[in-house]
Amino acid sequence: MSVSYRVVTEPGSEPITLQEAKDYCRIDFSDSGNDGVISGLIQSARKYVEQVTGRALATQSILAQFIIDRPHGGVLSGPIDDEQENFYHYEQQLGANPFGISQFFFELPMAPLQSVQLVGTQFTVFQVDGSGNPSFTALPRVAADGVTINWSIDTTREPGRIYFQAPLIVYRWQFQYTAGYDGVNYILPYDLRLLVKKIISFWYDNREGDALPSDIKNELLGYRLEWL
Numbered sequence: 001m002s003v004s005y006r007v008v009t010e011p012g013s014e015p016i017t018l019q020e021a022k023d024y025c026r027i028d029f030s031d032s033g034n035d036g037v038i039s040g041l042i043q044s045a046r047k048y049v050e051q052v053t054g055r056a057l058a059t060q061s062i063l064a065q066f067i068i069d070r071p072h073g074g075v076l077s078g079p080i081d082d083e084q085e086n087f088y089h090y091e092q093q094l095g096a097n098p099f100g101i102s103q104f105f106f107e108l109p110m111a112p113l114q115s116v117q118l119v120g121t122q123f124t125v126f127q128v129d130g131s132g133n134p135s136f137t138a139l140p141r142v143a144a145d146g147v148t149i150n151w152s153i154d155t156t157r158e159p160g161r162i163y164f165q166a167p168l169i170v171y172r173w174q175f176q177y178t179a180g181y182d183g184v185n186y187i188l189p190y191d192l193r194l195l196v197k198k199i200i201s202f203w204y205d206n207r208e209g210d211a212l213p214s215d216i217k218n219e220l221l222g223y224r225l226e227w228l
Contacts, residue, residue, distance in 0.1 A: 003064065003065070006063055008062065009061035013058065014058060016200065049192070052220045052221070062179050064108055064109055066106055066175075104164045104167040108160050108161070108177060112160060112181065113159070115178045117177060119141075119175055121136060121173060195216065195220060
């Protein structure tokens with residue numbers, strides 16, 4: 001399964017304020033040009049940490065897409081004793097989800113997950129709009145009967161999960177959701193905040209493009225999340 005995602009709405013504010021960064025860098029003067037440099041380093045450090053750790057350090061809107069693997073050749077979908085179980089193989093051979101209700105899920109990139117606004121499906125690669133771009137059919141959370149729940153989310157996990165009660169056999173899934181440490185329900189860990197400050201300070205003092213020290217990189221890797 002291939003996964004891609006992008007930020008569609010950047011955070012309204014950075015997790016580290018300008019004054020916090022200046023205090024950590026021991027900068028006790030005000031200069032508009034220097035403050036602009038530090039503000040840029042704050043944003044760059046936040047994005048770097050997000051890329052390495054797979055965590056959203058501030059509230060932002062994410063658009064993610066999952067393209068389902070091509071079934072193996074052979075009879076029906078081929079052998080089901082593959083290294084990585086694929087629901088679609090089971091669905092075709094058994095006609096039902098063997099894992100039980102609500103056990104089909106996706107883990108969404110960038111934690112923590114706050115909420116999901118939109119779930120879309122592209123049934124075939126040929127389902128496109130007038131410009132030839134992928135066209136998605138919205139899958140509402142509550143079905144037309146007003147009772148059946150099509151999908152539900154688990155925001156307590158990292159990465160967050162979205163579960164499906166009766167998953168569809170489609171080519172591509174699309175999710176738009178809100179993720180990030182908002183300072184209220186999800187508090188950015190102190191050690192991770194400190195790492196962002198360390199990176200800002202290092203980049204401020206080393207503007208020749210020197211590589212980050214290995215100890216900072218190793219600490220960051222300790223916060224790295226993986227998703228399916």
